[in-house]
Amino acid sequence: MKRIILHVGTEKTGTTSIQKYFWDNREKYRERGLCYPECLGTQNHVGLVTCARGFAENDSIRILQEIYSRSTHERYKRRARLQFRREIENFDTIVLSNEHLSARLRKPEEFKRLKSFLDVEANDVKVVLYVRRQDEFLISSYTAHILAGSTAPFSIPGVDRGHMRYNYRLLLDRWAEAFGIGNLTVRKYQKASFPDGSVVKDFCKTVGIDSLGQQADYNENTSLDANKLEFLRRLNKFLPLISEGRRGFDRTKLLSLIREIELVGPELSSDAEGIVEFQRRFEGSNRYVANKYFGRIEPEGDPLFGASRKRAQKSGRQWDEETAFEIFAALWNRS
Template structure:
């Protein structure tokens, strides 16, 4: 590039209103362009998923459902074509600033971050990192929902126990690694709490964090619908059916239309861990949270809003409720008997009785 171009990297984290932010940037492209800011289309119309994927190794890509869904010919061909097209788009726009948003960036490996650094350095300008942090218990519940929406079959307690989540939730360590690797002009850390947003608006808060002035923070309809505990359990049971009887693969099931229907009827409490497990889970991150609060906010507490009270640790679906969800989800009646059987098995298992 002949001119120095500044870069804003919105790293995520996931489940912190990223779809809303990306929708805002998508609809604001013309206004941004008038001010010399490019929100490129090459990485994706809203979320820049291809941008994050382009820096990952072949081995990392092979383990990612998003990569397989792209059906690209090969990682090397994808990277080469993607970078060429992205640079052509940047060159044609001749912006002063280019903005990228992909929540998967937050979890990049050190080698992938090094490749990202090489790209941003090649643009010659300064780099600003923007990251939102959410209470770990709320993030866990929301992340579990997202996994169930794509085919997860384990209960929350088992799904949580099966993974070491320090790479995501030890915020101080992760942010320090980003600072050391990218040496940004600024690392902007924001709390994902409605009471902390600028003017009470996530849209206004992100524009401020990204240093984008003169853009109207038009409210964006919220996406990624939240499901209550019973609805999540129905969807998990449906996943069990799809995996066992319909050739489904956990993690590769697209429930978007079904979730839209179900979300209109779920008004109960949100699923979380049992109280004792939750206390232990949150205690793991207490020191890291204090360090993050001190470094980036000059505060002693990272999160100010209290735990939700509209939660439950009961992950159970009464088999008699299966028909209700079949009707709400507009699912075929031919699967009714199998879903009743699976729901009864899971209910017995939840109660500690053999199925």
């Protein structure tokens, strides 16, 4: 009896740590009868999203995979199914992970395609999903968007846009309807509650997999203060990740260099008035989630996540023209 464990994020909840851990240890796990497939993407199984979604003109995930036509898209899906079937054939447990599944899949037909892709190969499909306090998610998402090439300045999402991305009631009920509430495990992304503070160990414990020794979580947003983010945001206009519907500038070296800069600027803060109000928007939906998926309301603060965790904020010079040249000079010296 084959079992598939499908980890779907959400975004900014340690997904890179989980994916890197299973990718680095995939050969050891294969010896134990567990497969972390290679055919659906290197480390991150982005191919699942490509197989589940239809052909959209401005689909960045599809473009970054260099799939530019409907016919190529269809060939990719057929090939992915065949390769997946062959790769998992001799394994009882399969772990799949992609955070874009929770962010990009919204239409019933997309969930139907994903479920069909998995059900053909396994008798038992379990979905694991982590949720993060919305104000923290908002700030971390902004960093991710800038790293991915966005040129938009930081702003509080409007009610409609925020409703779709940050409303966990809508998100979880969608997955529960598609796969069955008994097949959905929801975890709060709160490092203080994880074994040794590790989301990797928490994930392994949650799904009943032995973890292989010590594993440090990967820090996805190292050294990206507000000034570095602003510099990169403005630079993105001239070095786009996607240009005219094609894959654009390779940003790997640039992002590595900007993370190494020692200049310290101010941090984006979750204590700002607009962000505090943003968190309050979701009190009702968070209360619903706390009751339905956790069976418990937090006694203080947010009904789902509890009281806000205050952090000491780094200070530094605010963004100005001289700051931009200072960052440029630091990059030049490291290049």
